[in-house]
Amino acid sequence: FPNVSEMSLSGLTLVEGKAMMIKGIKRKYHERFDLSLMVAVPKQITIxxxxxxxxxxxxxxxxxxRISHVLKSVGVAKGGSDLSESVYLKRQTENGSFxxxxxxxxxxxxxxxxxxxMALQNGDIIAVPSIKSYVYIYGEVSRGGTFGYVPGQTLSDYINVAGGPTxxxxLDSVTVTRQEDGRPKxxxxxxxxILHRGETEKDLExxxxxxxxxxxxxFYFSDFASFANTVLLALTLYTAVAGR
Structure with missing residues (x-):
């Protein structure tokens, strides 16, 4: 394709580069053609x-x-990480500023x-701030709410941190909901x-x-009396009405 001008594919993947080249060629040629694009020796950069x-x-x-590949390799976005946070990428411009x-x-x-x-370039700086991580506990505990994540703590630890069960x-039916591969498990x-029989091997980190x-x-005993009184009152009223 001698009439096609030079194309810069810097920062593009092979798929993106191929699409760009096909688009450029079609501006000059209308015949059908096949295009194969490959990189024999990928260029290496330092970040x-x-x-x-x-x-x-x-x-x-x-x-x-891509920055996602590097972030995964350094431990960012492990299972359960708070993905509402941000990271920063600094890139030097031609005039020396960033x-x-x-x-x-x-x-x-x-x-x-x-x-x-983003696709990374040579000299890029990736800054990962301290990403806040939380654990949420609610229901029948004394002080439910949001608690800071502490590595190594287990389910029983967090129940105790929340003031213990009411x-x-x-306790036979406690659940822990966790994001795994983008889906709740x-x-x-x-x-x-765990708490009453000491079967710590069943505790979940x-x-x-x-x-x-x-x-x-x-049913809870303190509520049962109220429930029984309500039932008794209903039966009394029913008997009174039915007897008329």
Missing amino acids: YVTGQVDGPGLRTVYDST DEYKLKLHDIFLANDAKQN ARAN VYHINASQ IIPGDVISVPGNF
């Missing part, structure tokens, strides 16, 4: 990763590697947003065996984002 990551420092990756991009983890990993999941708690746990639910018993 720097800093912040709350596993093993910060210099890393060598292939040119145009452009900074704020990139949302949700858009990078779940929304498949190519503008957020008298009406049904529910673990059904008999916490009574909690990860960031877990939601712990402690249900209540349908």
